[in-house]
Amino acid sequence: MKIKKLFLENLGLKIAAVLLSLVLWIFVTSRGQSEITIDIPPEFKNIPTGLEMVNHSVKVISLNIKGQERLIKNIKLSDIRVYIDLSKAKKGEGIYYINKDNIKLPYAITVTNITPSYVKVITEETMTKTVKVRPVIIGTPERGFYVKSVDVTPQTVVIDGIRSEVRKVNSIKTEPLDITGLNETFTQDLKLDITSMNIRIKTNDVKVKAVIVGIRK
Structure with a gap:
């Protein structure tokens, strides 16, 4: 009974003190x-x-x-x-x-x-495909010479990416090989040009060889 009496004694003041402490805590934490x-x-x-x-x-x-x-x-x-x-x-x-x-x-x-609160995402299947490499030659050899043949190594490369994009690609061009004024066979390492394609490529370096010979008189 003494404990109960002690608890109930000045109950209003005790509740007010608790509420005041709560208000002060909110004020301090929000400050x-x-x-x-x-x-x-x-x-x-x-x-x-x-x-x-x-x-x-x-x-x-x-x-x-x-x-x-x-x-x-x-x-x-x-x-x-x-x-x-x-x-x-x-x-x-x-x-x-x-x-x-x-x-x-x-x-x-x-x-x-x-x-x-949400994001819509569209996914497609991945597709892998082997396509031909097409060497790009610009310029003309020295007068009296011509390009007999052009070789590229490797001749094909593997590409992958979004199915709808990969299906559009049947070949990939190289960077241009400039043969302006040349009078002999010329070989150069070049990159593949995929700047306008939404694909990935496993090999981006190829070797292009332009066989240049003189015109027989």
Whole structure:
């Protein structure tokens, strides 16, 4: 009974003291807080073997982040990452929702809002194909000489990438080999020109040989 009486004694004051302590704690913890919006490009990981990401619906994710003002002022874009896990992706269009588990933040920084809340991703199957190499020759030899033949090594290369893109490619050109004014056979190491193609190539170096001979009189 004494314990009960002790507990009930000045109960109103005790409750007021607890409430005051709570208000003070909220005031102290919120003091100096700052909130900003920052745009972060999403990073896609764990794309299944045999699939290629063709497109996605957003370039950046807008995050409202909150924390102590001194921490917010010193924050850098590289401190924050937004990951989209594609490990369960299948061919076609998929929707991937973004929550706090997808976001890497510095210590003591929190996310209060994410826009948009999901990303649409389109995937296609990967395709591998062997195509011919087409040497490109520019210029003309010295007067009285001509190009008898042009050889390229290797004659074919393996490419891979998005199926719809790889299917369009039947051959790949080399960088130009300039034979202007030459009067003898000339060999040069050249790169393959894939600048306008959305593909990958396993071998990008080839050897082109222009056999130049004199015109018989």
